[in-house]
Amino acid sequence: MGLGGIYVGTAGIPVSTKRRNTIEGIRRVAELGLNAMELEFVRGINISRETAAKAREVSRELGVVLTAHAPYYVNLLSDRKEVRTASMERIVESAKVAYIAGAWSVVFHPGYYGEHKSEEAVRIVRESLEQVVETLKGMGVSIWVRPETMGGLAEVGSLEEILSIVEGVDMALPAIDFAHIYARSIGKINGLEGFRRVLEEVERRLGREALKNSHVHMSGMEYGERGERAHRNFDESEFDWAAAVEVLKEFGVEGVVISESPNLEGDALKILGALKASG
Numbered sequence: 001m002g003l004g005g006i007y008v009g010t011a012g013i014p015v016s017t018k019r020r021n022t023i024e025g026i027r028r029v030a031e032l033g034l035n036a037m038e039l040e041f042v043r044g045i046n047i048s049r050e051t052a053a054k055a056r057e058v059s060r061e062l063g064v065v066l067t068a069h070a071p072y073y074v075n076l077l078s079d080r081k082e083v084r085t086a087s088m089e090r091i092v093e094s095a096k097v098a099y100i101a102g103a104w105s106v107v108f109h110p111g112y113y114g115e116h117k118s119e120e121a122v123r124i125v126r127e128s129l130e131q132v133v134e135t136l137k138g139m140g141v142s143i144w145v146r147p148e149t150m151g152g153l154a155e156v157g158s159l160e161e162i163l164s165i166v167e168g169v170d171m172a173l174p175a176i177d178f179a180h181i182y183a184r185s186i187g188k189i190n191g192l193e194g195f196r197r198v199l200e201e202v203e204r205r206l207g208r209e210a211l212k213n214s215h216v217h218m219s220g221m222e223y224g225e226r227g228e229r230a231h232r233n234f235d236e237s238e239f240d241w242a243a244a245v246e247v248l249k250e251f252g253v254e255g256v257v258i259s260e261s262p263n264l265e266g267d268a269l270k271i272l273g274a275l276k277a278s279g
C-alpha cells in the first residue's frame with residue numbers, strides 16, 4: 001500500500017477554494033500545485049457515497065492522494081460502553097467512506113485517559129483498534145488506520161503509546177503529528193535532533209515499512225503547561241517546521257504530509273517548497 005513518493009496537501013478544502021465543496025477542494029489542491037487532501041470528517045462524516053465516489057474519480061484524474069480524519073468525538077476510553085461502541089463505529093464509518101473515496105489512510109484521536117494509567121489505556125485502545133480492523137477486513141475495506149500522536153497531556157497519544165498501540169496490528173500505523181509532539185513536550189522536542197529521534201523510534205519499533213508509508217501532520221502551534229492550546233500558522237509559532245521537513249528528507253520518508261495550520265495551503269506550499277529544495 002505504499003505511494004512511492006511524498007505527497008503534500010491540506011487538512012480539508014483549501015481556504016482559497018471558491019465553491020466550498022469536496023470536489024472543488026480537490027481541484028483547487030491540484031491548481032495550487034499540491035497533491036494531497038485530507039477529508040475532514042471531524043464534525044461528522046459529511047459527504048455522501050455519491051460524493052465519495054466522485055472524489056475518487058477526480059482525485060485519481062488529478063493525481064491527488066486523499067486521506068481522511070475521523071470525527072473528534074471519539075473516546076475509546078470512555079467509562080460508558082455506548083460511547084466506546086459509538087466511537088469504534090465512527091472510525092469504521094470514516095474508513096468505509098474514505099475507502100469509497102479511494103483514500104489511502106484514515107486518522108483518529110484515541111481519547112482521554114480518564115482514570116486509566118498509560119499502560120491500561122494503551123491496552124484498551126489497542127484492543128479497540130484490533131476490533132475496528134477486523135470489522136473493516138470483514139467488509140473488504142483496505143486502508144491504513146492510524147491513531148495520532150496527540151498534543152494535550154490529558155489525551156492518550158504520546159509517541160511511545162501510539163507505537164505500542166499499532167505495533168503488530170494489521171492495517172495499522174501511526175499518524176505522526178510533529179506539532180503535537182512539540183506541544184506535548186512543552187516545546188522541548190523541536191528541531192533536527194528531537195525530530196530525528198522521533199523517526200528513529202518509529203523505524204526501530206515498526207521498521208522501514210512505517211517510514212515508507214508515513215502519514216504526517218504539521219502546523220504552527222501554541223502550547224501551555226498542559227500541552228496543545230491552538231493551531232497557528234508557521235510564522236506565528238516557534239515550532240521548527242523546517243527541521244521537521246528536513247528530517248523527513250533525511251530519512252527518505254514516503255507517504256502524505258498534511259498542513260493543519262489555519263492558512264492550510266499557505267503552509268502546505270511552504271512544506272512542499274522545502275521538500276523540493278535540494279541540500
Ligand SMILES: [Zn+2]
Nearest residue numbers: 069107109148
Ligand atoms: Zn488530528
